[in-house]
Amino acid sequence: GCRKRKSVRGCVVGPDLATLSLVISKKGEAEIPGLTDDQRPRRLGPKRASNIRKLFNLEKKDDVRNFVVRRELNEKKKKAPKIQRLVTPAMLQRKRYFRSQTRQRMVLGKKLKEEYTKRLSEYHQEQKELRAAEVAKKKKEKKV
Numbered sequence: 805g806c807r808k809r810k811s812v813r814g815c816v817v818g819p820d821l822a823t824l825s826l827v828i829s830k831k832g833e834a835e836i837p838g839l840t841d842d843q844r845p846r847r848l849g850p851k852r853a854s855n856i857r858k859l860f861n862l863e864k865k866d867d868v869r870n871f872v873v874r875r876e877l878n879e880k881k882k883k884a885p886k887i888q889r890l891v892t893p894a895m896l897q898r899k900r901y902f903r904s905q906t907r908q909r910m911v912l913g914k915k916l917k918e919e920y921t922k923r924l925s926e927y928h929q930e931q932k933e934l935r936a937a938e939v940a941k942k943k944k945e946k947k948v
Contacts, residue, residue, distance in 0.1 A: 808820070808821075847875075848873070849872065849873020850873070851885040851888055852887070852889055853868045853887050853888065853889045853890045853891075854889065856868050856871055856872065859871075868887060868890060869887065869890075872887060873885075
């Protein structure tokens with residue numbers, strides 16, 4: 805069958821629709837009971853380090869791990885998200901290692917290129933000498 809579109813079409817709403825998806829664009833003077841009259845806290849806090857800093861107005865030097873929003877499961881157990889984009893010594897070490905690897909590869913490539921160009925010029929010189937010898941031999945045969 806054809807899929808039923810559950811959206812408001814202009815100002816006409818069909819009697820066959822069970823639910824509507826609406827967004828409040830402008831709030832009036834009266835509260836809507838069960839919708840705007842109560843303030844419910846957000847269940848989860850931010851996971852990204854920069855967003856945690858933004859939420860608590862932290863400096864760059866402050867430790868973000870102390871400010872993670874924890875969720876209590878029961879008296880003993882609490883849950884906290886794994887912080888993403890957290891700058892740790894291990895991450896900085898990994899970054900240094902990757903950079904040094906890149907640098908080493910560049911140096912090695914440069915060295916190999918120099919060796920190759922040197923060998924290529926030698927090869928061209930040898931070919932030139934062989935060709936010159938061949939031409940001289942042909943000239944000698946032509947004279948005789």
